[in-house]
Amino acid sequence: MSEPRTQEKKQTPGKSFVDHFRSPDFYSVDDLFTGEHLLVRTAMRDFVKQEITPYVEEWAQQAAFPMHMVKKFGEIGAFGPFIPEEYGGGGLDYISYGLIMQEIERGDSGMRSTASVQGSLVMFPIYEYGSEAQKKKYLPKLASGELLGCFGLTEADYGSNPGGMKSHFRDMGDHYLLNGSKMWISNAPAADIAIVWAKDETGRIHGLILERGMEGFSTPETHGKWSLRASCTGELVFDQVKVPKENLLPEKSGLGAPMSCLDSARYGIAWGAVGAAMDCFESARRYARERIQFDKPIASFQLTQKKLAEMLTEITKAQLLNWKLGKMKNEGKATTAQISMAKRNNVEMALSIAREARQIHGGMGITGDYPIMRHMMNLESVITYEGTHDIHLLILGKEITGISAFV
Numbered sequence: 266m267s268e269p270r271t272q273e274k275k276q277t278p279g280k281s282f283v284d285h286f287r288s289p290d291f292y293s294v295d296d297l298f299t300g301e302h303l304l305v306r307t308a309m310r311d312f313v314k315q316e317i318t319p320y321v322e323e324w325a326q327q328a329a330f331p332m333h334m335v336k337k338f339g340e341i342g343a344f345g346p347f348i349p350e351e352y353g354g355g356g357l358d359y360i361s362y363g364l365i366m367q368e369i370e371r372g373d374s375g376m377r378s379t380a381s382v383q384g385s386l387v388m389f390p391i392y393e394y395g396s397e398a399q400k401k402k403y404l405p406k407l408a409s410g411e412l413l414g415c416f417g418l419t420e421a422d423y424g425s426n427p428g429g430m431k432s433h434f435r436d437m438g439d440h441y442l443l444n445g446s447k448m449w450i451s452n453a454p455a456a457d458i459a460i461v462w463a464k465d466e467t468g469r470i471h472g473l474i475l476e477r478g479m480e481g482f483s484t485p486e487t488h489g490k491w492s493l494r495a496s497c498t499g500e501l502v503f504d505q506v507k508v509p510k511e512n513l514l515p516e517k518s519g520l521g522a523p524m525s526c527l528d529s530a531r532y533g534i535a536w537g538a539v540g541a542a543m544d545c546f547e548s549a550r551r552y553a554r555e556r557i558q559f560d561k562p563i564a565s566f567q568l569t570q571k572k573l574a575e576m577l578t579e580i581t582k583a584q585l586l587n588w589k590l591g592k593m594k595n596e597g598k599a600t601t602a603q604i605s606m607a608k609r610n611n612v613e614m615a616l617s618i619a620r621e622a623r624q625i626h627g628g629m630g631i632t633g634d635y636p637i638m639r640h641m642m643n644l645e646s647v648i649t650y651e652g653t654h655d656i657h658l659l660i661l662g663k664e665i666t667g668i669s670a671f672v
């Protein structure tokens with residue numbers, strides 16, 4: 266009797282699992298990268314093949330955050346690669362950062378979340394808006410993975426409209442007293458520190474660094490997610506938390522402070538989504554060549570070829586968009602609206618490729634034997650967080666017309 270098909274391509278942790286991933290590069294986009302970019306990408310790709318893809322299906326099935334990966338990400342340099350070396354970062358440019366996010370998300374969006382929150386949403390604000398003492402105290406430990414951080418902006422009633430937040434603090438003379446709560450916070454249940462955005466008595470938004478163990482500060486986990494199951498998500502609850510004054514980020518206040526961190530994270534997501542799309546495309550291409558129906562590989566059917574041709578076209582366009590955005594980011598010229606265009610386009614592209622790839626895999630596409638369904642479910646969060654698909658459209662609409670749809 267032949268073995269059941271589910272055993273043949275098993276991607277759950279098993280001695281037999283081999284990650285055959287090769288990235289498509291139809292327009293020789295690699296020619297646009299420097300030797301350093303390609304070295305960084307190769308190192309990350311090898312790391313993902315060794316440390317993530319053989320295990321991630323099980324982590325996701327069990328909704329188990331792999332805490333040991335925090336140290337491993339630190340060792341490989343995935344945390345804050347754009348932060349200068351003097352603070353423990355990699356001193357790399359934004360194209361290298363993008364390629365790192367692409368490779369990690371090729372493995373899993375939840376794993377990329379862990380790394381992009383740490384780099385863009387925790388290390389970035391400390392580096393840009395922190396005091397010298399804060400930078401020295403936190404950045405090297407965040408870079409090495411000794412500490413894990415999270416970023417609290419969203420509240421239960423203020424998601425797309427973070428400016429309405431209710432979390433607030435009062436100046437008590439020798440400390441600040443913080444009250445309120447945050448929701449949907451990546452890394453929260455496992456984090457050692459949190460960058461929390463809250464309003465002062467005048468309603469101005471500031472960033473505060475909270476440490477696990479501060480009295481009145483708790484991080485309950487959010488259970489039951491069907492998406493980003495290998496990443497942990499939770500609330501941040503502040504019940505009369507006494508925050509030392511030296512924990513306020515002194516160099517910038519107002520909504521623009523957290524929003525500028527989002528520019529960095531959204532940029533990374535634009536690259537990451539291409540990684541997820543590439544993985545779905547490659548899996549579908551391989552499956553289509555191997556799967557026989559009507560005595561022929563399904564890759565021989567024109568409808569399958571149409572799907573694959575359109576996937577490759579969209580991936581190629583997104584690769585070029587990212588490369589040019591990366592050049593502008595390196596020159597300090599990438600605008601919020603340009604980043605919105607790339608995040609919005611690339612995440613939707615990846616989600617639609619995941620759906621088409623699922624069709625090509627037939628019934629097998631819904632199983633954990635292939636990465637498709639996991640990518641698809643993950644991307645449903647990616648298209649919502651860091652600004653929803655429609656919010657990015659409205660950011661572009663404002664840029665095009667000069668009129669804000671938010672007021």
Ligand code: TGC
Pocket residue numbers: 377378379381382416418419424425426427428451519520521522524525526527528530601650651652653656660669671672
């Ligand atoms: P608006 O009037 O447009 O702006 C208010 C102030 O903010 C400034 N600003 C920015 N500054 C720097 N960079 C940006 N990207 C900025 N966007 C806005 C702006 O200049 C202004 O400053 P000032 O000094 O003039 O007051 O604000 P609005 O109230 O109309 O809201 C519009 C906007 C764009 C903020 C909002 O629509 C938006 O983007 N909503 C989305 C919220 C969001 O993205 N939340 C993400 C939470 S973090 C997250 O999801 C992490 S998931 C991580 C993971 O797991 O990977």
Ligand code: FAD
Pocket residue numbers: 382415416417418419421422423424425426448449450451452493498646649650651652653654655656659670671
């Ligand atoms: P809402 O803002 O309620 O939006 C609901 C719908 O209404 C959307 O379709 C939206 O596009 C639409 N809508 C809203 N306003 C408008 C408008 N003006 N015009 C047209 N349509 C509109 N946040 C953090 O701070 N830190 C994190 O680490 C973090 N991690 C996350 C992890 C996960 C897994 C998820 C799912 C979310 C995370 N978030 C995080 C929160 C995320 O940023 C928000 O979910 C997102 O900004 C949307 O907010 P909301 O869910 O409240 O949706």
